[in-house]
Amino acid sequence: MAPLELDDEPAIAAELFGENHERARSFTHELATRGELLGLIGPSEAPRLWSRHIVNCALVAPFLRSGGRLADIGSGAGLPGLVLAIARPDVEVTLIEPMERRTDWLLAESSRLALRNVTVLRARAEDAIASGPYDQVTARAVKALRQLIPMTRPLLDEGGEMLFLKGERVDQEIADSLKQRRAARLSEPTVEVLTADGVPVPTRLFRATVVGAS
Numbered sequence: 001m002a003p004l005e006l007d008d009e010p011a012i013a014a015e016l017f018g019e020n021h022e023r024a025r026s027f028t029h030e031l032a033t034r035g036e037l038l039g040l041i042g043p044s045e046a047p048r049l050w051s052r053h054i055v056n057c058a059l060v061a062p063f064l065r066s067g068g069r070l071a072d073i074g075s076g077a078g079l080p081g082l083v084l085a086i087a088r089p090d091v092e093v094t095l096i097e098p099m100e101r102r103t104d105w106l107l108a109e110s111s112r113l114a115l116r117n118v119t120v121l122r123a124r125a126e127d128a129i130a131s132g133p134y135d136q137v138t139a140r141a142v143k144a145l146r147q148l149i150p151m152t153r154p155l156l157d158e159g160g161e162m163l164f165l166k167g168e169r170v171d172q173e174i175a176d177s178l179k180q181r182r183a184a185r186l187s188e189p190t191v192e193v194l195t196a197d198g199v200p201v202p203t204r205l206f207r208a209t210v211v212g213a214s
Contacts, residue, residue: 010198016058040077059194061087068135074142094119133157140165145177153184164206185212
């Protein structure tokens with residue numbers, strides 16, 4: 001099956017993926033080729049796959065802790081978890097996804113790409129607590145913060161960090177999640193606005209650290 005027409009690869013991709021640049025290209029090609037058929041991406045996504053999805057996720061890679069353990073919640077097509085695993089081979093990444101067809105894809109791709117730092121776990125976040133604790137947890141397009149924070153907090157110990165990729169309404173989500181942030185004993189959150197040439201939509205990265213035991 002031929003891939004749908006892809007957008008141009010932004011120049012920063014080579015820097016973000018380093019020695020795994022060709023793996024990132026292979027993953028992007030495979031997602032463009034099979035993603036719509038498998039229900040992983042919509043029909044309009046391939047023409048903006050690099051700029052709107054792959055590089056947007058990879059921009060988070062510099063914020064991962066070297067040698068740490070990262071849990072990606074609701075991994076779906078592998079955005080951002082599999083992309084981050086490719087970009088940061090020094091980080092152990094667990095992809096937590098409840099849907100079987102998606103975990104089948106994640107297992108197949110991590111095997112095909114020979115990614116030794118990936119574990120795929122078919123589960124909901126609430127049922128994956130025993131797999132932790134993790135140093136960091138991430139998610140993209142899963143839930144609003146008021147739901148995502150209590151869902152993922154049990155995966156972290158004190159000092160663990162939440163890294164959530166958010167849209168333009170992140171400031172409102174932060175305001176709406178005050179009760180949940182206090183209950184989770186999180187630090188005052190920050191929002192990193194990450195962009196690069198060839199990436200028209202910035203990545204807004206919510207960051208908050210657990211500062212006390214719950």
